[in-house]
Amino acid sequence: xxxxxxxxxxxxxxxxDRAPADWGxxxxxxxxxxxxxxxxxxxxxxxxxxxxxxxxxREVNASDGGWFKSVNPATEEVIAEVARATPADVDRAIxxxxxxxxxxxxxxxxxxxxxxxxxxxxxxxxxxxxxxVLESMDSxxxxxxxxxxxxPLVANHFWYYAGWADKLEYAFPGRVAKPLGVAAQxxxxxxPLLMLAWKIAPALAAGNTVVLKPASTTPLSAxxxxxxxxxxDLPAGxxxxxxxxxxxxxxxxxxxxxxxxxxxxxxxxGKLIQxxxxxxxxxxxxxxxGKAANIVFEDxxxxxxxxxxxxxxxxxxxEVCCAGSRLLVQESVQDALIEKLKDxxxxxxxxxxxxxxxxxxxxxxxxxxxxxxELVQAGVDEGAxxxxxxxxxxxxxYFFRPTLFTNVAQSHRIAxxxxxxxxxxxxxxxxxxxxxxxxNNTPYGLSAxxxxxxxxxxxxxxxxxxxxxVWANTFNRFDPTSPFGGYKESGFGREGGxxxxxxxxxxxxR
Amino acid sequence: MAAPRRSRSVTRASSNGRTPATxxxxxxxxxxxxxxIGGQFPRSESGRSYVVGAADGTPLANAxxxxxxxxxxxxxxxxxxxxxxxxxxxxxxxxxxxxxxxxMEGRRDQFVAEVAQAEGLRDDRAREVVNRAIDRWVWYAGWADKIAQVLGxxxxxxxxxxxxxxxxxxxxxxxxxxxxSSLLGLVSRLAPPLVAGxxxxxxxxxxxxxxxxxxxxxxxxxDVPAGxxxxxxxxxRELVPVLAAHVDVDALDVWGVPDDLRKDVELVAADxxxxxxxxPAGVTDARFDWLDDRASExxxxxxxxxxMKTVWHPIGV
Numbered sequence: 001x002x003x004x005x006x007x008x009x010x011x012x013x014x015x016x017d018r019a020p021a022d023w024g025x026x027x028x029x030x031x032x033x034x035x036x037x038x039x040x041x042x043x044x045x046x047x048x049x050x051x052x053x054x055x056x057x058r059e060v061n062a063s064d065g066g067w068f069k070s071v072n073p074a075t076e077e078v079i080a081e082v083a084r085a086t087p088a089d090v091d092r093a094i095x096x097x098x099x100x101x102x103x104x105x106x107x108x109x110x111x112x113x114x115x116x117x118x119x120x121x122x123x124x125x126x127x128x129x130x131x132x133v134l135e136s137m138d139s140x141x142x143x144x145x146x147x148x149x150x151x152p153l154v155a156n157h158f159w160y161y162a163g164w165a166d167k168l169e170y171a172f173p174g175r176v177a178k179p180l181g182v183a184a185q186x187x188x189x190x191x192p193l194l195m196l197a198w199k200i201a202p203a204l205a206a207g208n209t210v211v212l213k214p215a216s217t218t219p220l221s222a223x224x225x226x227x228x229x230x231x232x233d234l235p236a237g238x239x240x241x242x243x244x245x246x247x248x249x250x251x252x253x254x255x256x257x258x259x260x261x262x263x264x265x266x267x268x269x270g271k272l273i274q275x276x277x278x279x280x281x282x283x284x285x286x287x288x289x290g291k292a293a294n295i296v297f298e299d300x301x302x303x304x305x306x307x308x309x310x311x312x313x314x315x316x317x318x319e320v321c322c323a324g325s326r327l328l329v330q331e332s333v334q335d336a337l338i339e340k341l342k343d344x345x346x347x348x349x350x351x352x353x354x355x356x357x358x359x360x361x362x363x364x365x366x367x368x369x370x371x372x373x374e375l376v377q378a379g380v381d382e383g384a385x386x387x388x389x390x391x392x393x394x395x396x397x398y399f400f401r402p403t404l405f406t407n408v409a410q411s412h413r414i415a416x417x418x419x420x421x422x423x424x425x426x427x428x429x430x431x432x433x434x435x436x437x438x439x440n441n442t443p444y445g446l447s448a449x450x451x452x453x454x455x456x457x458x459x460x461x462x463x464x465x466x467x468x469x470v471w472a473n474t475f476n477r478f479d480p481t482s483p484f485g486g487y488k489e490s491g492f493g494r495e496g497g498x499x500x501x502x503x504x505x506x507x508x509x510r
Numbered sequence: 511m512a513a514p515r516r517s518r519s520v521t522r523a524s525s526n527g528r529t530p531a532t533x534x535x536x537x538x539x540x541x542x543x544x545x546x547i548g549g550q551f552p553r554s555e556s557g558r559s560y561v562v563g564a565a566d567g568t569p570l571a572n573a574x575x576x577x578x579x580x581x582x583x584x585x586x587x588x589x590x591x592x593x594x595x596x597x598x599x600x601x602x603x604x605x606x607x608x609x610x611x612x613x614m615e616g617r618r619d620q621f622v623a624e625v626a627q628a629e630g631l632r633d634d635r636a637r638e639v640v641n642r643a644i645d646r647w648v649w650y651a652g653w654a655d656k657i658a659q660v661l662g663x664x665x666x667x668x669x670x671x672x673x674x675x676x677x678x679x680x681x682x683x684x685x686x687x688x689x690x691s692s693l694l695g696l697v698s699r700l701a702p703p704l705v706a707g708x709x710x711x712x713x714x715x716x717x718x719x720x721x722x723x724x725x726x727x728x729x730x731x732x733d734v735p736a737g738x739x740x741x742x743x744x745x746x747r748e749l750v751p752v753l754a755a756h757v758d759v760d761a762l763d764v765w766g767v768p769d770d771l772r773k774d775v776e777l778v779a780a781d782x783x784x785x786x787x788x789x790p791a792g793v794t795d796a797r798f799d800w801l802d803d804r805a806s807e808x809x810x811x812x813x814x815x816x817x818m819k820t821v822w823h824p825i826g827v
Contacts (some may be wrong), residue, residue, distance in 0.1 A: 156668065173660070175810075267783065274780035279773025281791040286783065443782075462821050463597075472823040479667035483675050483820050488760070489783045494818050497665055497675065502813075509804055 035349065038356040040143045045130040047137075051219070052083045053243065054226035056096035057236025063088045068243075070220055073140035074353050074362035074397040082219045085242035087251045090211065093240035094257050097182045097209040100237030106179055106207050108235075110166030117162030117204060119232040124155040127228070131221055135193055136353040138220040140362030140398070141316050143354050153478055154197040157496075160480035161201035164501055168206065171498050177505035179207030180283055181259035186249040186273070188265045189215035189364050190319040190420075194478075195264050196222050198495045200239060201480075206504040208260065211240045213252055217365045219243035250276060258282065260504065264321070266418075267444070267489050285493025285503045287321065287485055289418040290446030292467065293439035294324030294475060297432075298332045300451035304473065306340045309424070312449060312475035314348060314360055314402050318422040319368070321490075322447035324475050326415060327426045328435050334428055338406060345389040348402050352394065360422055363398040372400050372421030379405050379414035384425070410441060418444070432457065436464040445487030449475045468494070543719070545574050545743065546726035548587030549736020555579050560744070562719060565630025573719050576744035578752040581711070584740035585756050588682045588709035591737030596679045596707040604654030607705055609732045611647035617728060618644070621693060621721060628692045628718035642801055643694045649807050650701035657706065657812050670825045677816040679707030680785060681760035684753040686746065688766045692718035693725065694800040699765055702811040704739065711759070712741045713750060715766065719743040747771060754779040761785035761815050766795060787814040 050067065052059035066084040071077065085093075105113070124131065131154070132147040141150070168177040183203045187195035192214055203210050214222040222241050229239050242248065246269070253261045254276045260283045263273045270288040277284050294312050296305050312324025329337050353361030363369040380386050388401040400421055408415050408425040415425045429435040439448055448467040450458055458472045468486045471477060478484065483494035493503045543562075544551040556577035562570050595603070614621065618640055626636035658677050665673040683703040688695030692715045703710050714722035726741045742749060750767055753759060754775045762784050767775055776786055789795065800806055 271780050271783060274783065275777050278776035278780060281788065288783065458823065462819070468817065468819060470819065470821045472821060474671065474822055474824050477667075477669070477671060477822050479665065479669065479673065481665040482667055482673050482822070483663075483665070483818050485818065487817050487819075491783060492785050492817075497820075498663055499675065499818055507810055 035357045037352075039352065040133055040136075040354045040356055042133060042137070042354070045133045047080055047134065047220070050081045050083075051223040053085050053089055053093070054223065054229075054239070054241040055089065055093045056240065057230070057234075059226065062086055063092075068216065070138055070217065072137050073217075073364055074137075074394070076396055076398075079137055080220060082223065082243050085213070085244040085248050087248070090242050090248060090252050091255070091257075093211045093242050094182060094184075094252075094255055096237035097211050097240050098257065100235055101179070101181055101207075101209040104235045105204075105209050105238045108207075110168060110207075113204065113207065114162045114165035116232055116234050117158050117165060117201065120228055120234070121155050121158035121162060123228045123231050124151070124158060128152070128155065131193060131224060133354065134224055135221045136361065139189060139192055139218045140353050140364050142358040142361040143356055144358065145316060149478075150191060150194045153480065154193050157194075157197040157480040158201045161205040161500075164202075165205040168501070168505065171501050172505070172507055174510065175507040176510055177206065177501070178508055180504060180506055181208060182257065183208045183210045183260040183262060183504065184252045184255065184258040185210055185212040185262045186253060186265065187212065187214055189218040190316060190321070192218035193221040193225065196225060198264070198500075199262050202495070202500045203260075203262075203504045204238065206501055208504050209238045211242060211252060211258070213242050213244060213249045216243065216245050253277065256280075260284075262493075262503065263287070267491075270491060283503065283506075285485070285495070286491035287493070287495060288446075288489065288491040289444055290321045290323065290486065290490050291326060291416065291418055291442045291444045292322055292324045292447040292449065293326045293328050293465075294449035295328045295429075295435050295439060295451065295461065296330060296333065296337060297450075297452035297454075297457065298330040299453045300333070301453060301473070302333065302337055302340060305337065305451040306344050308449065308451065308471075308473070308475040309341060310344055310348070313424040314422050315476050317360055317363055317400070319364060319420050320476065321418075322469060322476065323420075324447070324449050325419060325424060326439075327424055328429050328438055329426060330435075331428045331430055338426065341404065342387060342389070345387075345402050345404060348389065348391070350391050350393060350399060350401065360402060363400050363421065366398055368420065369398040369400060372419055372423065375414055375417060375419045375421070376403055376423055379408070379412060379423070379425070382412045382414070384408045384412055384414060410438060416442065432461065436461065440464075440466045443489040446485075446490035447471065541571070543571050543573050543723045543743070545576055545580060546723070546730070546739070546741040547580065547584045548591070548740065549730060551726070551730075554744075555583075562717070564627040570627060571720060573723070573743045576742040576749060578749070580742055581749055581752045581756065584711045584742055585682060585753075585758050587737035587740050588711050589758050591735055592679075592681055592709040595709055595735055595738045598707070600655035600658065603705060603707060604651045606733045607647055607651035607654065607701065610728060610734065611644045611651065613728045613732045614640075614644045614647065614725075617724070620724060624721045624724055625693050628721055629690065638801065639694045642803075643697045646694070646697050646807065647701055649803075650705045650812070653809065653812055654705050657809060657816070660809060661813055661816065661818075665820070667822075671822050672825055673820065673822050675818050675820045677706070677813070678819050680815045680817055681708060682758060683708045683710045683815050684759045684762040685710055685712045686750055686753075686762070686764055686766040687712055687714050687722065688795050688798070688800075689715050689717060690796055691715075691798070691800045693721040695798070696722050696725065698800055698806045699763055699811075700739065703761070703763070703815040706812050706815045708761070708815050709738050710740065711753065712739065713746060713753065713766070714741055714743045716744070716746050750775055751778060754784065755781070757782040759784060761787065763787040765789050785814070787811075
């Protein structure tokens with residue numbers, strides 16, 4: 001037991017305005033006040049009972065007439081039924097994409113492609129509230145995040161790449177950038193619409209057409225996006241969306257008729273997808289898992305660091321590939337930091353994703369909740385000390401309390417495996433070298449955080465950390481102009497910025 | 511020139527390929543071709559060798575037939591050498607690689623003779639190939655302190671942060687060298703990962719390995735730190751799968767992998783999310799024209815072994 005680290009608390013509901021002394025919140029500290037419900041209205045979005053596939057510009061049923069249900073993870077209620085694509089449907093979508101690429105989109109001057117993308121960006125801005133509400137309902141993420149982070153970034157992403165469509169010659173000096181052809185894209189459930197934007201915007205800007213498979217638990221925002229494509233009068237077949245289970249994704253990326261494969265998801269599935277492209281000439285980019293270290297030095301501004309740590313691991317319920325799931329804190333400030341962190345955790349509001357006050361929403365699915373529960377149990381079993389703030393969880397839906405583990409060893413599963421949940425593992429270090437060694441001691445290499453007031457140390461850490469994104473004195477920031485992607489087993493290729501274009505072009509001599 | 515022989519025994523090996531073994535009554539000192547691992551010239555721990563012939567079939571030498579253990583030793587040497595090489599200043603890396611060109615220039619006749627023999631080229635043609643290999647080092651060496659400016663970026667994010675992207679070397683790179691082009695092809699595929707700051711394990715052309723070994727003698731005396739380049743000779747079918755399965759290899763150039771082997775190799779490599787550098791679609795190893803500067807001098811080939819690192823920092827007082 002490290003000094004100053006309190007034991008795991010038994011969880012019990014509370015009432016009144018003072019925290020019980022045994023919560024470790026400090027003597028007489030005020031506990032968070034009650035919030036009146038502030039629900040976002042569902043009426044802003046009209047949800048159809050059924051959504052078809054989006055192939056060749058039209059909404060169609062699956063060839064075998066199959067449907068699956070998309071469930072609201074916060075209520076366990078069915079939101080809508082979605083057509084379940086078959087391999088034949090995927091093949092049809094690929095043919096439509098090929099036709100569109102050859103006959104229309106690939107020949108369209110860049111400046112005309114740009115205008116379609118600008119249209120899409122504008123429509124997304126106009127309909128942002130619909131998208132935010134639907135996204136929160138389908139994925140479980142707080143409306144605060146879908147409204148203020150996901151959807152604005154989505155519109156901005158299309159806006160950014162729209163402007164590249166007619167300027168490719170300036171992105172690749174000395175070369176002519178040609179589209180690859182048809183892109184097969186498979187995206188995850190944690191940022192359903194944002195990952196769609198990261199995939200589709202650069203692909204279209206460069207003159208490719210796409211067949212995209214959204215995750216089976218979060219297909220709805222992609223199908224609402226299909227409406228945006230129609231509203232923008234995007235030529236038929238340029239964007240095709242085929243929801244379905246994972247084997248549909250494998251069928252899509254394995255097709256000999258696609259030229260490019262882009263995947264965001266787990267490292268395990270990423271390896272399977274890389275295998276599916278083995279021996280072919282398909283271009284491939286993979287954005288896979290992570291186990292990021294968030295490193296706090298003793299000279300850091302601790303209050304700001306606490307905010308960054310909380311944002312790093314509890315943003316989107318921790319269901320973030322670049323989440324700062326390992327806190328590496330310098331021993332000399334460990335006690336102070338943990339105390340502040342626990343204070344801060346007690347103010348986190350877990351609950352209805354559609355409530356505008358909610359900080360942590362619902363876990364995306366029952367399966368994911370079970371995985372988080374299993375790994376947290378493993379943390380307890382392996383001897384780490386668990387802390388969870390007392391907070392009431394809704395009776396229905398898939399929820400998990402923000403969780404903090406101290407006394408964590410590098411060998412613990414919670415320090416090695418990607419949990420993809422609101423679970424932070426705290427480890428300590430004494431010297432910068434030790435911090436680097438521990439931070440890099442993982443097959444992953446997606447992101448890292450550094451907190452220190454010393455500029456030269458930041459840049460030294462930046463050089464040493466094996467991670468595609470390093471946030472210094474901040475965490476979990478995203479921008480369309482900023483390349484994102486991993487080192488090592490977190491994948492290869494970049495999304496965002498000029499580098500994101502590279503994944504969707506072949507370079508020829510002038 | 512002696513008539514081509516098909517015997518499995520080595521009857522003629524010559525350092526410049528043109529001098530008769532007993533010219534002027536003096537018995538020539540023949541060269542032993544060895545591996546190059548961690549700055550040393552070991553034989554294979556396996557004690558195996560194979561006969562290397564000239565393009566006309568004349569046996570030239572017994573080359574080392576490296577083993578899977580040699581592959582592992584080479585990867586370990588590369589991993590140990592990588593951090594030091596990566597942290598050299600870009601200008602220093604450029605100067606070190608330029609020095610390779612300087613030393614090759616001084617041994618040009620030896621390379622010309624070996625390439626002529628290995629590839630069955632007339633001397634004037636072989637001379638052109640060697641000249642171009644030297645010039646290719648110069649071309650790539652110059653990129654060392656420029657590639658970050660071309661591929662890096664400052665990113666105008668829509669918030670109060672300073673944001674920039676810089677390239678960094680991937681790590682340990684396996685290079686399966688082109689099969690027909692024993693020297694120029696090798697240099698064209700070796701220089702890009704090297705100038706980026708990676709450490710490299712080369713599997714030399716299986717049928718024409720001798721110029722690659724002579725190149726290691728240049729590397730060993732040209733300020734390239736020990737272990738930054740390691741060269742193995744032997745059977746590709748035996749060694750490539752071992753290299754591809756090694757989890758400490760971060761990227762693999764499959765240019766010289768036999769076509770029927772490539773899929774299996776890439777399947778194994780996927781287990782560690784290894785970066786794969788392929789020939790452009792439609793390009794064959796047999797037909798590629800390495801004398802075409804435009805085709806072989808490509809910043810994209812350097813970029814294949816770079817990782818982009820993006821850094822954010824808030825702006826404030």
